[in-house]
Ligand code: ADP
């Protein structure tokens with residue numbers, strides 16, 4: 001009924017700098033639902049643990065209070081259910097159902113974009129739940145204010161509780177996650193092997209899990225124990241692909257680190273110089289170092305237009321000629337991305 005995934009718990013969520021705030025907020029909500037942060041809004045790129053955390057709260061709520069009505073659903077499902085209710089003339093049942101929950105967890109709300117009727121329904125549900133002190137947790141792949149095609153009144157309400165970014169995990173956290181997953185699977189993963197995988201797979205936790213699964217499968221299949229050689233062999237295609245091309249992820253992460261800002265800032269609409277310049281730099285790097293098209297690059301920076309990318313490339317080219325700081329930054333970044 002509630003669609004909670006049982007094994008997404010706090011116990012097996014590995015804490016790191018990148019998810020610390022989100023984890024703390026989720027824990028707080030699990031302890032004081034409807035009270036502390038309502039809604040709790042988690043945002044960040046794919047495979048970073050948003051869905052996991054949201055289920056962890058749900059599972060904790062049910063553990064404390066087994067009769068609690070905790071409902072998890074993907075926003076597409078909310079839309080589909082609503083459309084069905086409309087067709088069956090059952091919209092009042094639909095409303096009653098969602099308003100009767102103790103906690104409502106809606107995943108990937110970016111899919112509400114441009115679905116006006118769903119937004120309308122959700123708006124009223126949202127208000128009713130907030131008024132009733134019922135907890136809501138929402139996730140999204142970007143900062144709520146940056147979802148095109150989402151009503152302003154929803155955007156503003158999403159910020160009434162607490163909005164927290166989930167960032168890509170840094171190296172140490174990636175190692176810890178791998179060790180944790182291996183030990184759950186009762187697999188002996190030597191630290192240097194974990195380190196090797198974590199260095200190679202930098203994009204997100206889902207990819208990391210996928211790589212580990214392949215390594216484990218190949219260890220089982222060949223009867224060999226897990227070491228760097230086995231990893232090289234079993235992830236050969238993945239590693240070859242990586243060597244050929246610097247990934248957009250990698251560029252964004254490296255540039256963000258270099259300028260000491262967040263990856264989420266690069267995706268954001270913020271226009272202050274401290275963010276806009278690094279963003280342009282990252283776009284120029286992406287054009288220079290990858291085979292991605294301008295629209296693809298724009299897309300990966302929070303859904304921007306290809307003309308924005310083009311402008312960024314020109315701007316950086318011009319600045320490299322006139323501004324020695326930018327010239328230096330460009331050189332440093334290029335070096336750290338290609339060696
Ligand atoms: P998102 O919803 O942000 O796209 P998910 O929650 O689906 O990401 O996470 C992708 C996978 O990575 C899941 O299997 C999840 O259990 C795992 N995962 C993500 N972050 C962590 C973490 N910090 N510790 C353990 N597992 C994690």
Ligand code: MG
Pocket residue numbers: 047050051052107108
């Ligand atoms: Mg998710």
